[in-house]
Amino acid sequence: MGVLTTRQVVKRFAGLVAVDHVDLEVQEGEVRGIVGPNGAGKTTLFNLISGFYPVTSGRIEFLGKDITTTSAHRRAGLGIGRTFQATQLFSEMTVLENVATGRHTSTRNGAWAAVLRSRAFRRSLQRDRELAEEIIDFVGLRGTGSLLASSLPYGQQRLVEIARAIVNQPQLLLLDEPAAGMNLHEIEALNELIRKINETRINGTRVTILVVEHNMRVIMNISHRISVLDFGEKIAEGPPKEIQQNERVIAAYLGSTTGGNASLGSSTGLAAAGGSSGGGRAGA
Amino acid sequence: MRPRFTYGGELFLWRWLRLTMANRYVISPFAIITMLAALLLPLLLDPFGFLILFLDNILVFVLLTLGLQLILGYAGILNLGHAAFFGLGAYTSAILTKTLGVPFPLAFLASTLMGLLGGLLMCPIIRLRDVYFAMASFAFGIVAYVVFSEWRELTNGHIGIRAIPPARLAGIDFTSSLNFYYLVLPCVIVLYLVFRLLLISPFGTSLNAIRQSELAARSVGMHLAAIKVKTILIGAAAAGAAGSLITHLQGFVSPELFNWPQSITLVTMMVIGGIGSFPGAIIGTFAIQFMSEYLRFLVEYKMLIYGGVLVFFMIFLPKGIAGVVRALVVAALERRSAR
Amino acid sequence: MLLGQIVYGLVIGSIYSLIAIGFSMVFQAIGLLNFAHQEFMMLGGLIGYTLAVTLNLPAPLVVLLAGLGAGCIAVAIEKVGISPIRHRGGAEINLIIATIGWGIILSNAAMLTWDAYPLGYPQRFQGKPLNLGGISIVPQNLVILGAGILLMILLQLFFKRTWTGQSMRAAAEDSPTAALMGIDTDRTVSWTFFISGALGGIAGVFVSSIFYASFEMGLIGLRCFAAAVLGGFGNIVGAMFGGLILGIIETLGATYISSAYKDVIAYGIVIVILLIRPTGIFAARRTGLT
Numbered sequence: 001m002g003v004l005t006t007r008q009v010v011k012r013f014a015g016l017v018a019v020d021h022v023d024l025e026v027q028e029g030e031v032r033g034i035v036g037p038n039g040a041g042k043t044t045l046f047n048l049i050s051g052f053y054p055v056t057s058g059r060i061e062f063l064g065k066d067i068t069t070t071s072a073h074r075r076a077g078l079g080i081g082r083t084f085q086a087t088q089l090f091s092e093m094t095v096l097e098n099v100a101t102g103r104h105t106s107t108r109n110g111a112w113a114a115v116l117r118s119r120a121f122r123r124s125l126q127r128d129r130e131l132a133e134e135i136i137d138f139v140g141l142r143g144t145g146s147l148l149a150s151s152l153p154y155g156q157q158r159l160v161e162i163a164r165a166i167v168n169q170p171q172l173l174l175l176d177e178p179a180a181g182m183n184l185h186e187i188e189a190l191n192e193l194i195r196k197i198n199e200t201r202i203n204g205t206r207v208t209i210l211v212v213e214h215n216m217r218v219i220m221n222i223s224h225r226i227s228v229l230d231f232g233e234k235i236a237e238g239p240p241k242e243i244q245q246n247e248r249v250i251a252a253y254l255g256s257t258t259g260g261n262a263s264l265g266s267s268t269g270l271a272a273a274g275g276s277s278g279g280g281r282a283g284a
Numbered sequence: 285m286r287p288r289f290t291y292g293g294e295l296f297l298w299r300w301l302r303l304t305m306a307n308r309y310v311i312s313p314f315a316i317i318t319m320l321a322a323l324l325l326p327l328l329l330d331p332f333g334f335l336i337l338f339l340d341n342i343l344v345f346v347l348l349t350l351g352l353q354l355i356l357g358y359a360g361i362l363n364l365g366h367a368a369f370f371g372l373g374a375y376t377s378a379i380l381t382k383t384l385g386v387p388f389p390l391a392f393l394a395s396t397l398m399g400l401l402g403g404l405l406m407c408p409i410i411r412l413r414d415v416y417f418a419m420a421s422f423a424f425g426i427v428a429y430v431v432f433s434e435w436r437e438l439t440n441g442h443i444g445i446r447a448i449p450p451a452r453l454a455g456i457d458f459t460s461s462l463n464f465y466y467l468v469l470p471c472v473i474v475l476y477l478v479f480r481l482l483l484i485s486p487f488g489t490s491l492n493a494i495r496q497s498e499l500a501a502r503s504v505g506m507h508l509a510a511i512k513v514k515t516i517l518i519g520a521a522a523a524g525a526a527g528s529l530i531t532h533l534q535g536f537v538s539p540e541l542f543n544w545p546q547s548i549t550l551v552t553m554m555v556i557g558g559i560g561s562f563p564g565a566i567i568g569t570f571a572i573q574f575m576s577e578y579l580r581f582l583v584e585y586k587m588l589i590y591g592g593v594l595v596f597f598m599i600f601l602p603k604g605i606a607g608v609v610r611a612l613v614v615a616a617l618e619r620r621s622a623r
Numbered sequence: 624m625l626l627g628q629i630v631y632g633l634v635i636g637s638i639y640s641l642i643a644i645g646f647s648m649v650f651q652a653i654g655l656l657n658f659a660h661q662e663f664m665m666l667g668g669l670i671g672y673t674l675a676v677t678l679n680l681p682a683p684l685v686v687l688l689a690g691l692g693a694g695c696i697a698v699a700i701e702k703v704g705i706s707p708i709r710h711r712g713g714a715e716i717n718l719i720i721a722t723i724g725w726g727i728i729l730s731n732a733a734m735l736t737w738d739a740y741p742l743g744y745p746q747r748f749q750g751k752p753l754n755l756g757g758i759s760i761v762p763q764n765l766v767i768l769g770a771g772i773l774l775m776i777l778l779q780l781f782f783k784r785t786w787t788g789q790s791m792r793a794a795a796e797d798s799p800t801a802a803l804m805g806i807d808t809d810r811t812v813s814w815t816f817f818i819s820g821a822l823g824g825i826a827g828v829f830v831s832s833i834f835y836a837s838f839e840m841g842l843i844g845l846r847c848f849a850a851a852v853l854g855g856f857g858n859i860v861g862a863m864f865g866g867l868i869l870g871i872i873e874t875l876g877a878t879y880i881s882s883a884y885k886d887v888i889a890y891g892i893v894i895v896i897l898l899i900r901p902t903g904i905f906a907a908r909r910t911g912l913t
């Protein structure tokens with residue numbers, strides 16, 4: 001079954017078309033890589049899928065239901081988790097508290113329950129903490145629960161964000177450049193983590209993941225299929241091997257680099273091209 | 285389940301305080317001591333003296349600043365028109381009890397509801413972000429003030445409404461300052477407890493979350509607008525109740541008490557006491573009220589000093605008195621844990 | 624009658640404009656709601672009074688020196704009590720409260736210096752009413768209107784033609800980038816406060832010559848906040864028109880509706896504008912919404 005379908009989705013910002021008639025069809029349990037030069041509209045696409053921006057036109061379906069006009073907080077409740085390109089943590093909260101907020105849509109939230117502090121209410125809070133602890137271990141941050149989130153090294157902060165996004169067991173997870181700011185060692189672990197999340201079964205179905213990433217080693221490694229965006233348009237789609245050889249993709253990347261000497265045969269070459277943010281498309 | 289500071293072998297009181305600060309317990313031992321002291325305090329005071337009347341007045345303001353702290357300190361909404369809700373409550377109670385002879389408990393409830401209604405009126409501007417909201421709420425307060433002062437048929441204009449009957453509840457007359465003290469203090473204590481309970485609940489977590497990162501809050505499914513609206517409604521209702529109390533404490537209402545400088549003063553109390561702390565709101569209310577009362581000997585230099593204190597705090601103590609105390613307590617807790 | 628009202632509205636409006644521009648400039652430069660701004664106008668009015676009465680200086684010099692004085696005080700306040708807070712990463716609310724503190728300090732210091740009584744300007748500031756095609760106009764009003772408009776034109780030239788003006792615009796637009804390009808952003812902020820204070824001070828002389836000078840007159844200036852919003856907060860040309868429009872609406876509203884409700888009109892407009900068009904009525908639609 002298609003977990004996520006976008007049909008002719010368009011997002012326009014005052015004259016600029018950031019996402020241009022994009023069709024996506026992502027299957028259950030798939031890891032879908034989204035690549036493209038800077039300013040191609042990848043983050044905007046994530047914002048549309050998670051409901052942070054309303055679409056200009058087009059249609060978005062999640063698990064067969066039309067969610068085009070569903071608000072962001074409802075989509076989170078339906079099972080769409082996400083992280084951000086620039087880390088967004090609650091800086092005055094501990095790691096544990098950060099991750100526990102991910103349970104928001106499943107916790108008893110009523111004001112009365114809070115004031116009366118019924119047993120069921122306290123038990124549900126307790127359960128949130130236990131789950132959060134579990135997930136903290138799962139992403140490899142064991143023992144950091146009581147630390148202030150903002151006191152962790154950057155690479156680990158990214159993991160906290162992922163932990164917060166998965167603690168409520170979303171069916172669809174959107175990761176926006178998760179490897180940015182991580183060292184090689186951490187990237188290796190991230191690869192493993194994404195695979196582990198993907199293999200987790202929730203009510204018998206596997207977690208579907210969309211990843212935006214400039215690091216081609218990561219993307220080629222973990223993606224089942226890759227979609228390529230350029231100037232808001234989807235210019236190619238297919239398994240990693242095909243994408244590596246696709247001429248339009250190579251042209252798009254070449255066009256975006258000032259150096260233009262990237263060796264496109266190797267996956268690291270694409271990484272160098274896409275990662276050199278200095279000469280991004282937006283500036284051209 | 286690890287709290288924010290973990291160390292073994294600590295004093296029971298320290299542990300209690302620490303867990304309260306980590307929002308795991310409802311109130312700290314100090315809050316309980318303060319409440320008990322507040323209950324007993326009038327025994328030490330002259331029941332007909334000025335001080336107890338002054339305290340009554342401050343406690344009414346505490347109801348206002350606690351509500352505003354929820355809005356401004358916790359939800360991070362820059363509300364510069366809070367006095368409008370106060371005024372709505374005050375005029376409601378004044379008109380109901382004086383003109384229509386409604387008994388005080390009913391008028392008190394009606395005032396609370398009117399405050400809430402005022403909150404609803406403010407809701408359309410909740411869409412505006414920070415400074416824009418500040419401007420709009422400031423304008424909101426001025427519009428409310430003009431209505432209070434110009435809708436003469438209802439409010440008697442600038443002269444205001446006088447000879448308002450005192451509060452009566454279950455056969456007890458709250459005319460005396462002492463009696464009134466025991467009317468308003470329970471209100472303050474209940475409100476404080478309810479707010480603390482809210483704060484350590486998921487609702488409180490949402491408030492903290494929204495203030496720290498709106499994006500992240502949305503991503504975990506928090507409904508920003510709904511949470512902000514609820515905050516404003518709760519704060520506005522508390523202000524409405526405070527309005528009713530001030531009416532019956534003073535025996536009269538006039539619009540000046542609800543003009544924009546009042547809203548600004550409330551924010552000032554918050555900032556001096558400490559943004560994002562309920563004890564801070566209380567401390568700030570006392571500090572400002574005492575300052576404006578007991579700096580009188582400075583005569584014409586009083587306001588000059590007052591302005592100077594504000595600027596001094598903003599430059600050197602931007603987290604307010606509560607911020608200083610908090611830093612000291614955290615340092616002490618950490619020193620203990622280091623041993 | 625109506626025409627006379629409109630002219631008078633324009634005169635008042637041009638004064639509002641001068642004050643609103645200063646409000647807007649500071650907001651544009653550092654995102655600050657400056658609640659001390661109206662006190663620069665008050666200071667201008669009182670300094671002008673001293674210059675005109677005690678020193679018996681000619682009117683143009685009074686205007687100039689009062690503006691200079693208010694501008695210098697504005698910079699002093701910025702240096703001592705605004706920028707230090709910004710440099711420590713102070714929150715918005717802290718900055719607002721600091722400006723409120725400064726407002727209180729200024730008006731009370733003024734009361735101690737000039738006393739609490741209203742101070743009228745000498746007769747020579749008013750002149751005899753003229754009769755222009757059936758409308759009776761005080762020449763002073765025409766001078767104010769002309770001077771106000773001249774100042775606004777000069778300001779535009781300053782922003783377009785001078786290096787300081789251009790760097791101020793660049794810094795207001797995007798401070799980090801401007802700093803990278805070698806613009807001293809601390810200096811542009813000081814310049815912003817100077818001009819904002821000076822315009823306020825000059826407006827103060829104008830207001831005082833029509834009414835009187837007093838430590839409390841800042842309250843009039845507060846309404847310019849509405850003019851600034853009307854024109855799109857942070858938009859200088861907008862603030863100019865915002866002031867003029869507010870002046871006319873207010874004068875006509877006071878005559879034909881009720882003067883008591885003129886604040887409701889002004890601030891009602893503020894709320895509506897913020898809601899439907901937060902960048903004011905003159906700007907291309909950007910957004911103040913979340």
Ligand SMILES: Nc1ncnc2c1ncn2[C@@H]1O[C@H](COP(=O)(O)OP(=O)(O)O)[C@@H](O)[C@H]1O
Nearest residue numbers: 013018036037038039040041042043044045282
């Ligand atoms: N909120 C916004 N307002 C206006 N333009 C935007 C906004 N968000 C993104 N854009 C523009 O849309 C384009 C796509 O941006 P983005 O989705 O962030 O690209 P990517 O994530 O692929 O690097 C860019 O040109 C960017 O400037």
Ligand SMILES: [Mg+2]
Nearest residue numbers: 042043044085
């Ligand atoms: Mg991006």
